[in-house]
Amino acid sequence: MSAANGRLRWTERTVRVGDTELVELQAGQGKPLLVLHEEQGHPGALRWYDDLGGSRKLITPLHPGFGKTARCDWIANVRDLAAFYAAYVRSQKLEPVDVIGFSFGGWLAAEMIAMDPGLVRRAVLVAPPGIRPRAGEIFDLFRVTAKKFIQASVLEPGATAEFSSLFGGEQTPAQVEAWEDARAEIARLAWAPYLFDASLPHRLRLVAAAPTLLVWGRQDAIVPVEVCATYASSLSGSKQLVLERCGHRPEIEQRERFVKEVQSFLG
């Protein structure tokens, strides 16, 4: 991606993990921060990256099977994908690494912690599924179009400045295709049970997890906010940040507050 308006300059590179050529994007300078993207794919260069890129080296791998990185046939569920990323973190000598995961990417980060808590120094999980809500349901993205899912993910699309640029704004055939690639891979990984694993909270309780910041919007229509409390009770030493008048995307809906809290937490 090119630099524009003084914003971060992104570079793309490929790293080998097992038999897979993993495509990753890098920008910024400083201590590495691993960014795990969401279920609809990498949304592109959002502004929060610019805010953090001055002090952190941002590394965003593009998950296998989501279009850019080829599908890895043996990855059948989120735990397999977590094992893949565990190998990635070790091979890149990043451990223990700071991680920020958005939605599905947050679930993935939690799985990595449950698998090997030594991989992660500090984690920020932004409205992750992965745990079944005790009340309410995780929004069924498979029953609606990609566009509708994105619209539902923000409390007030019209009042959210960055929403129109989310996922590129205009939809080109390539964009539509990328969304469909991502949705197909999510179907392979998490069709049933839908976007959760009943054992995850139990497995998290079995490990000495890294300090974790859980960020949620009170009006999240994708993953009900009450899941935040279950994560909190499963992750010892975690901190909850629930933002009022906010949906599933605090990083664009309340970017300044979000960046401030994340910077403060990561140190």
Added chain:
Amino acid sequence: MQFMWFTERAYHDIPEDEVIRSRSFFGLPNTHFDPKKGSDLLNQYLDEKIYSEELEEFDAVMLNEHHATPFCLGSVMDVEASVLARATKRLRIVLLGNPIPTVANPLRLAEELAMIDLISRGRLVPGFIRGAGSEQLANNANPAFNREYFDEAHDLIIQAWTRPGPFRFEGKHFHYRFVNPWVKPLQQPHPPIWIPGLVSPDTVMWCAKKRYPYIALATFLEPTTELWDIYTKTAAREGYQAGPENFGYLQPVFVAGNQQHGEEMGKRFLFGGGFAHFAKAEWMFPPGYNSKAATQRMARQFANPNLPGKSIMPSGDEEVVDVLAAKQAIYASYAETRENLQMIAGTPDHVIPRLKKVLSVLRPGIFTFWLDGPVPAKDRMECLRLLGTEVIPALREHGRALGLVDPFERKPGSRSLAASGAPDPVADVDMLQAAV
């Protein structure tokens, strides 16, 4: 030729406006279902099939299944096939088809079908389909594995029927450590398999490789001839000459004693938008259901980079549908539908020459009449009577003159290629322009 008839076994006591507004039968809440009416209808549809056996010209009846939709009450067609296996004596029972990716236990399906074949004394023709996207949602079958499920379930079913047991079957998705069904089909090595389809060239090529007859479901005539060519060329690569025995065609046909009445019956076929409103696009093609090539085609179709902010995928909820205008447009299409022979409606004298033209173009060994829409039961019975006494005899004679052999007269895949290795086309495209 094999002549059969088909109906979706629809439940029509639903608000047509609601179907049009949501542009979908699938998704209509089942609170609209009245069990008493459902009971009457299922019995009526079975009675019609039993009646058609009395009309000696019908060779077979065709069943299908759909889930979670008033479009089709036969959500478990093997139940209906079981009833017909015992209640009829002569008709072949053709299942087009069982949506095997949505069946959690394909071994049980193999057993069900074997039992139907035994009870019917060898009259079963099973068929297998991927199932529309909406069927995957209705059964919570992962659409991203649809093709893999289909291939694996198909292989397991064939093995369960033909391979001496007990044996193990360890697939990617289906795992059995003891396959030994006691009940096996009467028809050996297994019942003949026919495969229905709409437009997918992948399915056509798969059928040609397996030497399974392919039944086109009311597709436009010209593209259907192109599908025939794909089959014929694939068959040639497999080393055989395809013929009428490899092809079947399904077509909406409505017959009545007078022309106006027949046309009115045909018009009812468009109720709620007809097959065009089977399900919304996002339900027809859920994530991963399409191949990569099909997704790319759809992405080009739905993305419009010149109109930022415009909805990229069609969806009934995003646009206000003018129900009255939509309804007018649906019914205004009726004349064109008949003009291009997508539907044929009228007296026997009206429908026979048009159906002869369809047979002359496509040259299928199997033909299916499709009777649907909210039409009174007595009109449906009269339509069947006229088909059985006047229409089929005329078509059978025409088919004989054209040399249209069916899969029971000549085994599909048994004809040798010409010495040149080049296949003869089966369809006769010159006849597309022929006057009726």
